[in-house]
Amino acid sequence: MxxxxxxxxxxxxxxxxxxxxxxxxxxxxxxxxxxxxxxxxxxxxxxxxxxxxxxxxxxxxxxxxxxxxxxxxxxxxxxxxxxxxxxxxxxxxxxxxxxxxxxxxxxxxxxxxxxxxxxxxxxxxxLGVAILAKKSGTERLFNFNISEQDFITLGEECNGCSNNCEVIKVYKNGEVIDKWGNRCENTKV
Ligand code: SF4
Known part of the structure; x- marks a missing residue:
């Protein structure tokens, strides 16, 4: 929410x-x-x-x-x-x-x-995300065998400034696919 x-x-x-x-x-x-x-x-x-x-x-x-x-x-x-x-x-x-x-x-x-x-x-x-994805016109192959993929989340502190944001990163098969918690786009992690 x-x-x-x-x-x-x-x-x-x-x-x-x-x-x-x-x-x-x-x-x-x-x-x-x-x-x-x-x-x-x-x-x-x-x-x-x-x-x-x-x-x-x-x-x-x-x-x-x-x-x-x-x-x-x-x-x-x-x-x-x-x-x-x-x-x-x-x-x-x-x-x-x-x-x-x-x-x-x-x-x-x-x-x-x-x-x-x-x-x-x-x-x-x-549904909203699917509509946005369709409107974006970007296409990428997606493997629906989610249970066979390796997903983990890891928290890391950004030391780019005194805010020291705690950034949570989502990894899929070892590759970062999303992150949140950063208060700006200049995050160092
Ligand atoms: S994400 Fe941005 S605001 Fe947050 S600590 Fe890093 S540089 Fe500072």
């Missing part, structure tokens, strides 16, 4: 689901069973994780913790990515997290707007 803070992403929900011993696909359903969603510190992934462990230790129910997590993702997203943006009448929600009924519910509550979720909402990002 965003590149500004991990606590507003599906990957964050996925890792917390694993920590709580539930399938990520069931988070939304479990969140909807909550009668009293708890407040989880959502400003940062590290705080959110330790807060979640603390809330579980003091005896809050799984339903209330998961509902709190869904709420935390919404508040993190609106306070980081959505900050200062003019929200229109209807919000189109796409990506894997849009399959989470709990997150949809708290987006509705927080914005007071209709949230439109297409039945293929989880695929829209891939």
């Amino acid at each position: 965003n590149t500004l803070c991990a606590a507003g992403t599906g990957a964050f929900l996925s890792s917390q689901a694993q920590r709580l011993g539930v399938d990520v696909e069931n988070l939304g359903k479990i969140a909807m069973e909550s009668k009293n969603p708890i407040k989880i510190a959502a400003k940062c992934t590290v705080f959110a994780e330790s807060d979640l462990v603390h809330k579980a230790q003091i005896g809050h129910s799984k339903q209330d913790i998961i509902a709190g997590l869904c709420k935390a993702v919404v508040s993190n997203y609106l306070n980081n990515v959505g900050k200062g943006k003019n929200i229109q009448e209807q919000i189109v929600f796409q990506g894997g997290v849009s399959k989470n009924d709990g997150v949809i519910k708290y987006f509705k509550e927080a914005t007071g707007k209709d949230i439109y979720v297409d039945k293929n909402s989880h695929l829209l990002g891939a």
Whole structure:
């Protein structure tokens, strides 16, 4: 959902689901069973994780913790990515997290707007990339046997300036195919 803070992403929900011993696909359903969603510190992934462990230790129910997590993702997203943006009448929600009924519910509550979720909402990002790729007019052979390819990610710190950006690089069969985290194009890594 965003590149500004991990606590507003599906990957964050996925890792917390694993920590709580539930399938990520069931988070939304479990969140909807909550009668009293708890407040989880959502400003940062590290705080959110330790807060979640603390809330579980003091005896809050799984339903209330998961509902709190869904709420935390919404508040993190609106306070980081959505900050200062003019929200229109209807919000189109796409990506894997849009399959989470709990997150949809708290987006509705927080914005007071209709949230439109297409039945293929989880695929829209891939569709958009496919359209952009087609429009670019560039063609490259692609091997669809993904399971036979070797993908790894490695983090490296750029020392090009005092920002010292942590750059994450994706390697396919030993070759860098993408990277992110650099705040400028002059990255040294
Ligand atoms: S990526 Fe750019 S902004 Fe970040 S440390 Fe390197 S030179 Fe500085």
